[in-house]
Amino acid sequence: MNKWRCRNCGFIYDEAQGLPSEGIAPGTRWQDVPEDWICPDCGTEKSDFEMEQVRH
Amino acid sequence: MSIPTELANTIVDPNAYANGDAVHNAFQKIRATWPLAKAQPDGFDPFWVVSRHADIMTIERQNDIFHNGDRSTFVAPREAEQMVRNVSGGEPNLIRSLVSVDGQEHRDLRAIVFPHVTPKAIRSWEESIRGIAREFVDHMLKFGGQCDFARDVAFLYPLRVIMTVLGVPPEDEPFMLRLTQELFSNADPEFNRLGKDATMQDGLQALLAVAQQLEAYFSEVTKKYRAHPTAHVNSLIANAKINGEYLNYRQMMGYYIIAATAGHDTTSNTTAAAMWALAERPDTLAKIRKDPALVNALVEESIRWAVPVKHFMRTATSDTEVAGQKISKDDWLMLCYQSATRDETVFDKPFEFRLDRAGAQQIAFGYGAHVCLGQHLARMEMRILWEELLPRLKSVELAGKPENTISNFVCGPKRVPIRFTVN
Numbered sequence: 001m002n003k004w005r006c007r008n009c010g011f012i013y014d015e016a017q018g019l020p021s022e023g024i025a026p027g028t029r030w031q032d033v034p035e036d037w038i039c040p041d042c043g044t045e046k047s048d049f050e051m052e053q054v055r056h
Numbered sequence: 057m058s059i060p061t062e063l064a065n066t067i068v069d070p071n072a073y074a075n076g077d078a079v080h081n082a083f084q085k086i087r088a089t090w091p092l093a094k095a096q097p098d099g100f101d102p103f104w105v106v107s108r109h110a111d112i113m114t115i116e117r118q119n120d121i122f123h124n125g126d127r128s129t130f131v132a133p134r135e136a137e138q139m140v141r142n143v144s145g146g147e148p149n150l151i152r153s154l155v156s157v158d159g160q161e162h163r164d165l166r167a168i169v170f171p172h173v174t175p176k177a178i179r180s181w182e183e184s185i186r187g188i189a190r191e192f193v194d195h196m197l198k199f200g201g202q203c204d205f206a207r208d209v210a211f212l213y214p215l216r217v218i219m220t221v222l223g224v225p226p227e228d229e230p231f232m233l234r235l236t237q238e239l240f241s242n243a244d245p246e247f248n249r250l251g252k253d254a255t256m257q258d259g260l261q262a263l264l265a266v267a268q269q270l271e272a273y274f275s276e277v278t279k280k281y282r283a284h285p286t287a288h289v290n291s292l293i294a295n296a297k298i299n300g301e302y303l304n305y306r307q308m309m310g311y312y313i314i315a316a317t318a319g320h321d322t323t324s325n326t327t328a329a330a331m332w333a334l335a336e337r338p339d340t341l342a343k344i345r346k347d348p349a350l351v352n353a354l355v356e357e358s359i360r361w362a363v364p365v366k367h368f369m370r371t372a373t374s375d376t377e378v379a380g381q382k383i384s385k386d387d388w389l390m391l392c393y394q395s396a397t398r399d400e401t402v403f404d405k406p407f408e409f410r411l412d413r414a415g416a417q418q419i420a421f422g423y424g425a426h427v428c429l430g431q432h433l434a435r436m437e438m439r440i441l442w443e444e445l446l447p448r449l450k451s452v453e454l455a456g457k458p459e460n461t462i463s464n465f466v467c468g469p470k471r472v473p474i475r476f477t478v479n
Binding site: 007008010036041042043044045 | 113116117170173174175176177417418423424425427431432
């Protein structure tokens with residue numbers, strides 16, 4: 001499981017935790033997060049802003 | 057080790073920000089010797105000065121440990137903070153807006169407008185904003201080769217854009233501009249309500265009067281949009297509910313006021329600063345004219361260059377540590393964007409205006425959960441203005457000495473006299 005950081009605002013997407021509040025189950029890999037997902041803190045789009053892998 | 061009082065006094069002095077060099081020189085010394093240290097300017101409670109880019113990011117990302125709203129969100133003398141508490145029912149801020157609330161309240165309030173200002177959501181506004189930009193470019197060109205770009209374009213175009221988005225009619229724009237300037241430029245006799253240097257007490261009374269006038273205006277807005285809801289942002293605010301209840305009075309007024317003031321003043325400051333930079337750098341203008349794709353780099357660099365929000369304050373909710381320094385519960389911290397945007401460890405030759413800084417983290421919009429809600433709209437409207445204006449400009453140069461507003465919080469150039477030729 002990896003964590004990914006939004007380069008615009010620093011929001012962390014943790015694959016282990018998912019984002020249940022947005023319908024993304026725990027354990028959802030970054031590549032399986034829907035393409036129309038946007039960063040919940042700043043609105044950055046998955047397709048426009050790379051998420052940066054922060055650790056294994 | 058504490059920051060010397062002389063430097064501490066400089067970084068809260070509105071005149072030092074108007075001067076520009078004075079505050080940059082102070083922060084250069086602070087970054088070099090006291091990058092994260094306590095300061096106590098005369099008349100102020102002590103606070104940490106957070107001068108480095110990395111430390112601001114660390115703090116802003118931990119918004120549960122570093123609160124916005126426990127004390128004043130901008131640096132205020134001890135006496136002024138107490139006076140605000142006396143007139144606002146004990147709250148540390150005169151206006152309860154998105155930048156002065158935390159936790160669930162912040163999440164709930166932000167969620168009201170957030171879906172409408174994401175990059176995807178604002179794409180549909182591109183053509184209407186381009187129409188506004190063309191209107192202001194035509195307006196500028198009618199001046200016949202010379203104008204004050206700040207007063208004649210930069211103050212007005214972002215104002216029209218945000219008021220259109222909010223649902224404020226054009227005839228109310230002069231009122232909104234004047235009250236925004238009175239609110240953010242209270243230290244500048246040219247803009248404040250009193251028209252002169254004011255005592256702390258008189259200045260605060262003037263701010264209170266401005267806030268009351270804005271509240272009276274927006275109370276009518278609430279009635280209007282509850283009766284006839286639209287897609288405008290002011291209608292969203294008027295009709296929003298949290299847990300089945302409308303926003304309370306201070307939440308609602310704070311929301312209207314921050315959207316209607318910070319929503320254009322910051323972009324105006326950045327746009328004016330960008331033109332000032334271009335007027336002094338004909339080579340940069342020529343580069344963009346040759347490669348229009350550089351407009352995005354111009355926008356990013358001008359935001360860093362202008363840094364329209366000079367600082368925000370945070371208060372520690374528990375004992376913690378940042379960059380090896382022990383921060384205690386209730387400590388007050390000044391996040392100095394003015395300094396972080398010139399951090400030599402992040403920006404090569406930070407005092408040069410350059411278009412080749414791709415990849416450097418923008419910090420002027422803040423970071424973390426409180427990152428500027430309107431950042432995507434701000435970028436888009438500035439990009440569109442330059443896309444419309446620069447192809448029509450053959451040359452531009454300064455036609456006098458530009459001047460900055462006297463303020464230590466939200467500010468930028470108030471005069472940018474230029475001489476220009478068109479294609």
